[in-house]
Amino acid sequence: MTDLLHILPSFPLSAFAALIPTIERHALTTTDLLTAHPADLAKRTQLPIIDLRRFLAAIQASLSDDLASSRPLAPPPSSPPPSSIEEKQPPPPISTTSDQFISTLDDGLDAALGGGVPVGHITEFTGESGVGKTQFLLSLCLAVQLPAPRGLGKQALYISTESGLATRRLAQMLEGNTILQEASEAGTPASLDGIHSAVTPDLESQDHILEYQVPVLLSRHDIGLMIIDSVAANYRAEFERQGSHGSNMATRSADLIRLGALLRDLARRHSIAIIVANQVADRFASSSTPSIPRSLAMRSGPSHLESPLASRSMAPPSTIPNLSSTPSSSMPVSFSFPDEEQPASPALALDHQQRWFTGWGDDPRSSSSLKTPSLGLVWSTQISCRVALYKRPVYGRPTRIAAPISADDDADVGSPTLKTWKRWMKVVFAPHVAASGQGIENATEYEVTMTGLRSVKKDKGKQAVVL
Known part of the structure; x- marks a missing residue:
């Protein structure tokens, strides 16, 4: 039994x-x-x-x-006013904004984020590999343990889908960061003991941990920050395999909506900040060259092309008569077929609209490769704030070699060499701070140092590179 x-x-x-x-x-x-x-x-x-x-x-x-019935009831008031029994006051509205933030341990980056990472929302850091997403997450794990205004005086929960927690890097930040050292001297230190970690190697374990174990952990420990690094790894491995169909993508969309609802409920119910790292993929813009409808080409061509076999060998649209050449008659020639489907407005196309919520391609003069955050538009509607991270290589002249180089050597002495990387942070959309705008003109440049993240002051004499 x-x-x-x-x-x-x-x-x-x-x-x-x-x-x-x-x-x-x-x-x-x-x-x-x-x-x-x-x-x-x-x-x-x-x-x-x-x-x-x-x-x-x-x-x-x-x-x-x-459990509710076992709790002692509060004593009733001695003389309640009659109006309090007859009239029921409406519940207070849920605030969609937060006045609590978690610092990145750098004043310049905090100012660009409107004070830091907001509490009660889902914030996403997206960018290429090596741009510094994990560095932001590790800094926030330490900053949340500090007292206000830089932190919340609470612990952090780090959920990784790819590798374990980088404890050596955290120890390096604790030893070298000035803000963390000052907090330790003041009696409010941050430590590795204040970070809970878990690894979810597949989607099934991730769902189980988020749905059952995380609520119990949040109720037992004073946690103010939960991190998922990265949110796209398990979904891409599970759904974007070779031979996937539309039903598979529909299932993924339903899972992403359920994940977003779960994370938002945890953030509001426990008053925590939820931060996710997201990967990116290359974006290939569709061709804007208008194509001639097949029925138009069939009607304007010779009569013998109306067979299916002949239509395969039909000349390209540029060689169709009466379209690329001037008509022999002086009367204007117009083609209008009501049965043809009219093309949609370019403003309604995804290639045009996604520049405003992906972070890449918002400047029409952009000449660099475009990226798209993983998980698509469905996941973009589940988050409150998106922060895009960029990196660009910096090349320089090679160092002079003392030994002479013979003519038989294949080395190209004049070719530039990679010296370092430049990185920028830009707010794509957020409820508490305005977007950074087009390109990286208003983005914040930063560096990844031994002690953590550090913003770089913009040189007024140089113009920013436009993405």
Whole structure:
């Protein structure tokens, strides 16, 4: 017999009479039901997952009611006013803005972010590999432990989908960063003990940890920051495999919407800042050359091209008569076919609109390669703030070689060599600060140093490179 009635004597077993015998046959306790994933329970018991989810929800609701009834009730007021009983005041509105921020441990970067990373929202840092996304995340893990105004005086939760927590890099920041050293001398130090970490190598474990283990951890520990690095790794490995179809992408979109709703609920209910790192992919703009409709080419060509075989060898549109050459008659020639579908407005195309929410290609004079944050438009609607990180190589002349180079050597002495990288941070959209604008003219340049991140003051004598 399952121990459910011993824990919850008032649980309505009659409503789930069809499930109880199977659960007793597999010797599943109440702890097993609450800690295991519904999909694992369905595989083990061969029960419908919908019925199991309904059964688990009833158990959780009964536990909540039992805990609420066991708490002592507050004494009623001695003489309540009559109006307080008759008139019910509406609940206070949920604030969509936050006046609490987590610092990046650099004043220039904090100013560009409008004070830092806001609490109660989902913030995304996206950029190429090696641009410094993890450096931002590690700095925030230490800064959240500091007292206000730089931190919250709370702990951090770091969930990684690719590798473990970089403890050596964190120790390096603790030893060399001036702000962290001053906080340690003042009696409010940040340490590695204030960072909880977990690794989710696949999507199933990620869903289980976020849905069941993270809420318990947030209720037991004073956590003010949760980080997912990176949010796209498991979804790209699970759904973007070779041979995926439209139904596969639809399933991914539904999972992303469910993930966004879960993270927003955690951020608002526990008053924490949720930060995710996102990968990027190359973006190839579609060709803007207008194509001639097939029916127009068929009607304007000779009559023998109306067969399917002849249409394959039809001349290209530029060689079709009466289209590329001047008509022999002086009367104007116009082609209008009401049965043809008119092309959509360029302003409605995704290539035109995504420049305003991806962070790349917002300047029409851009000549660099365009990128797109992973997981597409569906994920972009789930986050509150997107911060794009850029990097550009800096080349210089090679150093002079003392030994003479013979003519047979293949080395190109005059070719430039890579000296370093320049990095910029730009706010794409956010609820608490204005966007940085087109290109990187108003972006904030920063460096990754041994002690952490450091903003670079803009040289007024030089013009910024336009993306």
